[in-house]
Amino acid sequence: MGRAGLIMRTWVSAAALAALWAWAGAAQALPEDEAVVTAQGQGGVDGPEDLARLSLEELAQVEITSVSLRGEPLAGAAAAVFVITPEDIRRSGALSLPEVLRLAPNLNVQRINASDYAITARGFNGYEQSNKLLVLIDGRSVYSTLHSGVFWEHLGVVLEDVERIEVISGPGGALYGANAVNSVINIITKSALDTRGPALSATYGTDDKVLSLRHGGSLGDHGAWRVWATGFERENTRLVTGASARDESDGGRLGFRADWAGGRDNWTVQGDVYEHQVASGEPMSTADVSGGFLQLGWSRDLQNGGRLEGHIYRALDWREFPLSNERRAQTDVRLQHTVGFGAHTIVWGGNYRWNKSRLTSAIGVGLNPVERDITLGALFAQDQWAITPNLTLTLGAKLEDDSFTGTAFLPSARVAWRPGGNDLIWAAVSRAVRTPSRIERDLSFPGFLEPANFQSEELTAYEVGYRARPNDRLNFSVSLFHNEYDKLRTVSLQPGGLPPLNFTNRGGGSAWGGEAWGSLEVNPRWRLKAGASYLDKDLSSPPPPADITGLVSQGFDPDNQLFLASEAQLTDRVEFDLRLRRQGDLQPAGLDAYTEADARLSYRLRPEVELALVGSNLLNDYHVETGEPVRRRQIARSVSLQLRAGF
Amino acid sequence: MLALSWLLSAAQTFGQSLEYPVKANYLVRFAAFVEWPQAAFGSPQAPLRICVVGRDPFGRQLDQLAGAQVAHGRRMVVHRPDSQAALAGCHIAYAGAGVSAEWLDGMARQPGLLLVTDGGARRGCVHFVIVQNRVRFIIDQAAGARSGLTISSRLLSLGLQPGATR
Numbered sequence: 001m002g003r004a005g006l007i008m009r010t011w012v013s014a015a016a017l018a019a020l021w022a023w024a025g026a027a028q029a030l031p032e033d034e035a036v037v038t039a040q041g042q043g044g045v046d047g048p049e050d051l052a053r054l055s056l057e058e059l060a061q062v063e064i065t066s067v068s069l070r071g072e073p074l075a076g077a078a079a080a081v082f083v084i085t086p087e088d089i090r091r092s093g094a095l096s097l098p099e100v101l102r103l104a105p106n107l108n109v110q111r112i113n114a115s116d117y118a119i120t121a122r123g124f125n126g127y128e129q130s131n132k133l134l135v136l137i138d139g140r141s142v143y144s145t146l147h148s149g150v151f152w153e154h155l156g157v158v159l160e161d162v163e164r165i166e167v168i169s170g171p172g173g174a175l176y177g178a179n180a181v182n183s184v185i186n187i188i189t190k191s192a193l194d195t196r197g198p199a200l201s202a203t204y205g206t207d208d209k210v211l212s213l214r215h216g217g218s219l220g221d222h223g224a225w226r227v228w229a230t231g232f233e234r235e236n237t238r239l240v241t242g243a244s245a246r247d248e249s250d251g252g253r254l255g256f257r258a259d260w261a262g263g264r265d266n267w268t269v270q271g272d273v274y275e276h277q278v279a280s281g282e283p284m285s286t287a288d289v290s291g292g293f294l295q296l297g298w299s300r301d302l303q304n305g306g307r308l309e310g311h312i313y314r315a316l317d318w319r320e321f322p323l324s325n326e327r328r329a330q331t332d333v334r335l336q337h338t339v340g341f342g343a344h345t346i347v348w349g350g351n352y353r354w355n356k357s358r359l360t361s362a363i364g365v366g367l368n369p370v371e372r373d374i375t376l377g378a379l380f381a382q383d384q385w386a387i388t389p390n391l392t393l394t395l396g397a398k399l400e401d402d403s404f405t406g407t408a409f410l411p412s413a414r415v416a417w418r419p420g421g422n423d424l425i426w427a428a429v430s431r432a433v434r435t436p437s438r439i440e441r442d443l444s445f446p447g448f449l450e451p452a453n454f455q456s457e458e459l460t461a462y463e464v465g466y467r468a469r470p471n472d473r474l475n476f477s478v479s480l481f482h483n484e485y486d487k488l489r490t491v492s493l494q495p496g497g498l499p500p501l502n503f504t505n506r507g508g509g510s511a512w513g514g515e516a517w518g519s520l521e522v523n524p525r526w527r528l529k530a531g532a533s534y535l536d537k538d539l540s541s542p543p544p545p546a547d548i549t550g551l552v553s554q555g556f557d558p559d560n561q562l563f564l565a566s567e568a569q570l571t572d573r574v575e576f577d578l579r580l581r582r583q584g585d586l587q588p589a590g591l592d593a594y595t596e597a598d599a600r601l602s603y604r605l606r607p608e609v610e611l612a613l614v615g616s617n618l619l620n621d622y623h624v625e626t627g628e629p630v631r632r633r634q635i636a637r638s639v640s641l642q643l644r645a646g647f
Numbered sequence: 648m649l650a651l652s653w654l655l656s657a658a659q660t661f662g663q664s665l666e667y668p669v670k671a672n673y674l675v676r677f678a679a680f681v682e683w684p685q686a687a688f689g690s691p692q693a694p695l696r697i698c699v700v701g702r703d704p705f706g707r708q709l710d711q712l713a714g715a716q717v718a719h720g721r722r723m724v725v726h727r728p729d730s731q732a733a734l735a736g737c738h739i740a741y742a743g744a745g746v747s748a749e750w751l752d753g754m755a756r757q758p759g760l761l762l763v764t765d766g767g768a769r770r771g772c773v774h775f776v777i778v779q780n781r782v783r784f785i786i787d788q789a790a791g792a793r794s795g796l797t798i799s800s801r802l803l804s805l806g807l808q809p810g811a812t813r
Contacts, residue, residue, distance in 0.1 A: 051665070051672045052712060059676070060805055062669050063780045193778075261778045301780075 061163075061194075078394060078414040078426035079173070080465055080479035080515055082106050084165040091567055091577045093600040093614035093642065095208045095232070098152050100159060101185065102581065105531025105563050106169035106479075106515040110556075110583075110626040113633040114234045114247040115153040115278040118626060120555065121169035121183035122481065123511050123535055127631055129555035132181035132434050132457075134172065138189055138270065139311050139334070140295060143179050145355050145374050146326060148437040153278040154289050154317060156253045158212045158228050160201055160647035163190040169515060170463050170481060171432035173412050174380040174396025175336075177351050181432045181459050182483075191268070192216055192224035192259040199647045205640020207616070209233040214647075222262030229254045237633035238622060245633050249286075251276025268297035281631075282322050291317035291328075306339035310349075324361040330354065348381040357438055368444035368451065376435070377401040390418040402435040405456050423468035432459045440489065440503045452502035458486040476518030483511045485539060488554065490547035497545040507551045509539035517563075525570075531563035537587070556591070556627025558584035573604040586627045594623045609645040616640075669782040670775055671709045674741055674763065677773065678718035680802035683738060684795045687759030694722040698737035700754070701746040703727060739763060742771065758795045772796065776807065783807050 051059065082104045094100040098117040102109045108125050110118045120130045131148035134141065137157065143150045165187050172184035196216045203210040209232065216226030231252040237245045255272030273292035280287035295313035302308060312333045319326040336349030358371040382396035394414040401407040412430030419425065433456040440454040465479035488507030493499060517531035539554045541547035562582040570576050582595040597619050602612035615638070617623065622634035678695050688695075697713055699705065713723040728734050731753055739761045740754050751769050754762045762771030763784075772791040773784050786806035791798050 051668055052715065054672070056673075056676055056680075056801070056805060059669055059672055060781060060783060062665055062782070301777075 078416040082167045104167040115249040117152040124555040126555040134180040171430045174382045201644045203642045207638035223260035225258040247279030249278045285322045287321040310335040326359040343386040345384040365445040367442040404436045427464045450500040473521040478516040480514040493545035507541040511537045529565040556586040560584040612642045680799040682797040698740045700742045
């Protein structure tokens with residue numbers, strides 16, 4: 001009772017503080033009586049005329065040239081990219097990064113328990129199987145070399161200060177680093193120059209409680225800073241039997257960011273520290289994850305119109321679980337030069353990462369050696385050639401080197417063609433590899449499981465897509481892919497069927513499918529959005545003893561997903577949003593399809609203050625999202641009240 | 648907002664810079680955030696004049712944007728004056744690099760004229776700069792006051808601090 005009582009008191013006082021602050025008008029009020037009236041646009045003819053639909057503040061955010069800012073691919077249009085904007089995040093009512101990612105129709109997001117998620121694009125989903133995804137936060141790679149997957153429970157940002165999230169399904173291209181195989185998720189936070197002033201967001205709900213505070217200001221004439229803190233609490237989920245899974249989690253994070261934009265050089269410094277208590281996967285015990293990072297980013301606009309940019313960062317992460325502890329230290333350096341020669345835009349550069357991982361375990365199974373240094377280096381080059389004003393060919397190549405398997409040559413080619421004014425056809429062919437993780441190389445249980453020389457998994461991806469904007473109100477995008485995989489992970493007995501087991505690369509096959517999404521503005525106050533994805537896997541491995549798992553590494557994926565959303569401005573101050581999603585049957589073996597709905601009703605008290613009532617997973621009392629029977633937890637219906645001020 | 652992402656993607660693929668389209672959009676929007684003295688307009692129906700002085704980097708798109716805009720209940724028209732005398736009827740003047748110092752002096756002293764400069768050492772009430780690959784601007788409130796203009800707080804809050812340079 002004591003802990004709950006303390007939490008209650010903290011929340012009540014935080015809410016009181018928030019209400020007081022909001023009503024005291026601490027937020028900068030925007031004048032509501034603007035004299036501007038913009039006539040409806042005249043049917044989108046050319047890109048630049050779309051600017052007329054943007055507000056003054058949004059105009060200030062438009063990046064004006066093809067020189068990319070933070071690792072964004074230049075040929076970004078020639079790929080299946082879904083962009084999540086701050087407006088999307090706000091209207092979704094989502095309270096964590098994985099929940100925000102549900103907005104992308106090209107991703108399959110499976111919530112496993114109170115803190116764990118499995119997220120992929122185009123297959124291979126599952127807590128242990130999702131390992132072909134590169135996630136970047138402001139250029140920092142956050143997947144783990146322990147299992148090549150993403151530990152979502154380590155991550156956290158103040159969602160209100162996210163500038164955009166680019167979700168690319170497919171290999172990202174030459175500019176993205178290691179692990180960009182099936183998808184790249186590029187999370188970009190706002191520059192401190194755009195987050196001056198105080199801001200608060202507080203959420204109190206049956207499942208989630210979140211409090212985020214931010215304050216920012218100017219640094220001389222050219223710069224700005226912000227500091228922020230965010231904390232959360234999540235209730236437990238239930239086992240399929242109905243008993244509590246005892247996986248409630250909570251944590252806090254503190255961070256800062258500073259940006260200087262004087263003259264030709266731009267600098268960014270940012271960092272954070274965090275500590276979360278998370279689900280351990282074992283009943284009756286919890287686990288702690290903690291860490292922090294410090295990053296320095298730099299870019300310079302060159303006289304000839306080119307750009308030089310780079311970063312250096314250091315990140316430390318700890319995982320303290322009942323049966324094992326891991327300490328990971330990463331240092332990463334990147335430098336990239338963009339330059340134009342007539343119709344060619346060339347980007348080239350290099351990236352080097354040192355990763356030191358130390359895992360100690362309490363039982364006989366562990367990693368051998370206990371401590372391992374993994375280095376990941378890449379040299380990349382890309383030429384985007386505007387053959388005609390309507391046809392662009394992008395050729396890229398990456399030389400990826402990792403300390404486990406050596407060097408791989410990864411070429412890619414993309415073509416983008418604009419036949420009329422409003423549509424775009426693109427096609428791409430690329431090669432990507434997923435380098436071995438520590439577990440695949442070092443896991444050792446002498447006599448039973450021993451390390452063998454696990455190789456990189458390989459992908460050749462063929463993609464094609466179409467994007468159109470037939471008129472002002474409608475736009476949509478369709479993409480199709482055919483992926484050929486080789487050297488997928490299998491677990492083999494020795495020839496003859498005797499132990500020890502080895503991790504081997506005997507799986508392969510192909511997968512094909514597609515994604516589509518679109519948005520229709522029914523009238524200026526009502527927008528409908530839809531999305532869908534389809535996946536057909538034909539992956540296999542030889543029978544035992546060559547693979548005793550039946551290629552379990554292929555994951556549990558829905559054959560299809562469907563998304564529908566309605567965003568409506570009911571009155572000048574009231575918004576109502578409804579989101580439906582359906583995850584198809586999980587193949588293989590698994591889980592029946594489920595359909596869920598989220599709704600949000602919000603009221604704008606003042607221009608900078610908004611109150612919202614959010615309901616999540618409304619259709620069922622409980623539902624399960626993930627395939628592996630051992631990991632299945634029931635996710636409950638929940639509601640929450642959210643206050644946002646200053647953001 | 649998908650329009651924004653598509654727009655950015657399209658521009659990036661085809662190597663077009665959005666610099667001047669964004670500046671053109673700003674020019675037609677500024678009108679709504681500035682108050683002119685009564686005497687600046689001949690009648691309640693008189694249109695608001697945007698003048699482009701010197702080299703014109705916008706072309707037809709500025710005219711199209713102005714045609715679709717209404718501010719303070721007034722239509723907007725775009726002129727390209729060829730003499731200093733013709734500047735007299737302007738409410739907003741865009742002066743790119745290369746406009747003579749004499750003309751700039753004249754425009755800075757003209758009452759009821761919002762001078763927007765772009766490049767060059769001389770700055771008007773509003774001065775465009777490129778910061779972090781975006782078009783931003785610096786506002787000189789004192790210059791605006793000298794010309795008899797009142798600039799709204801929303802526009803002021805979007806302006807960068809004086810000192811930010813290209």
